[in-house]
Amino acid sequence: MKVASSAPLLFFDSGVGGLSILGPSRAALPNAPVVYAADSAGFPYGTKSEAEIAARVPALLGRLVERFRPRLAVIACNTASTIALSAVRAALDIPVVGTVPAIKPAALLSKSRVFGVLGTDATVRQPYVDRLTAEFGADCTVLRHGSAALVQLAESKLRGEALDPKIARDALAGLIDQSGGDRMDTVVLACTHFPLVEAELMAAASQPLKFVHGGDGIARRIAYLTQGQNWPASSPPGKAVFTRLDNSVASLAPALAEFGLTQMEAL
Known part of the structure; x- marks a missing residue:
């Protein structure tokens, strides 16, 4: 056509x-x-x-x-x-x-075989994420955390508003504080808002992390x-x-x- x-x-x-x-x-x-x-x-x-x-x-x-x-x-x-x-x-x-969450690239990238999926509460609980994890990250420890505040942070950033660095720290802590989180080396940004605040997440990271997304x-x-x-x-x-x-x-x-x-x- x-x-x-x-x-x-x-x-x-x-x-x-x-x-x-x-x-x-x-x-x-x-x-x-x-x-x-x-x-x-x-x-x-x-x-x-x-x-x-x-x-x-x-x-x-x-x-x-x-x-x-x-x-x-x-x-x-x-x-x-x-x-x-x-x-x-x-x-x-x-x-x-x-x-969809970039779980396949994260599994290929992770050296420690521990990576995180940072998304919205609705995304991280979806069976779709379970299927992707089983298919591409079966040999990995996959941590999940949902952050509504990080979505709002991205919206605020694009409006030119002052940003609270605690929001990015808390979002990453939701992954790092889980069992095995200290070995996590990669984080899937499983919400399209989150790459817009990747710089803020990098600044807030308490350990070396790579961020991956699907853009x-x-x-x-x-x-x-x-x-x-x-x-x-x-x-x-x-x-x-x-x-x-x-x-x-x-x-x-x-x-x-x-x-x-x-x-x-x-x-």
């Missing part, structure tokens, strides 16, 4: 976390039209029930696809992907790329699925769409502009 050059890539997250996926994707496909959709009215997802997310995400993505007619959709949110990816794929007639791999997947398609001759302005526009969203405008998102509107 021929795809119009104006058809955008659609990125979806509860908040600004998906920007950690959008960044490498724009680097890989600099002329791609982009719509970045944030469910600000439903934020945060990590503290919601599976049933709420399973109902909300497919319905919202259906509305977004109907409105913007994208060539491809990216669920740039680990929580939404681990819960609703299959339902979204069944409901939409375009390719849908999910974001570059997702970008390669998008490039593969869209190879041979037509793109505009130059990069068009990106559009940021929110399910609720308020003052907290308005304060994100400078950070969004750094990712090429210069237009803002409500869904």
Whole structure:
């Protein structure tokens, strides 16, 4: 099927976390039209029930696809992907790329065979994480910790607010203080918000740690699925769409502009 050059890539997250996926994707496909959709009215997802997310995400993505007619959709949110990816794929007639915890790269990277999975409360308890761990980290000790505060830290950072370093320290302590945590050498950032505060996590680490996440791999997947398609001759302005526009969203405008998102509107 021929795809119009104006058809955008659609990125979806509860908040600004998906920007950690959008960044490498724009680097890989600099002329791609982009719509970045944030469910600000439903934020945060990590503290919601599976049933709420399973109902909300497919319905919202259906509305977004109907409105913007994208060539491809990216669920740039680990929580939404681990819960609703299959339902979204069944409901939409375009390719849908999910974001899953980078457990395979962590298992390949870890020398101590102890690594952590740092995500939202909803993500770290998912059976999907159990399956990835069994498949790729069976010989490893895999520690898990959920941090809602770290999600808020990333949102605050992009608003230019003062940051409390204790939040990053406490998030890492949730892993390090577990049995075997003193031998942990790698941490999976299993929430797309967390790469946005990787510098704060590195500064807070009490032992040498490598951080891994899926942004570059997702970008390669998008490039593969869209190879041979037509793109505009130059990069068009990106559009940021929110399910609720308020003052907290308005304060994100400078950070969004750094990712090429210069237009803002409500869904």
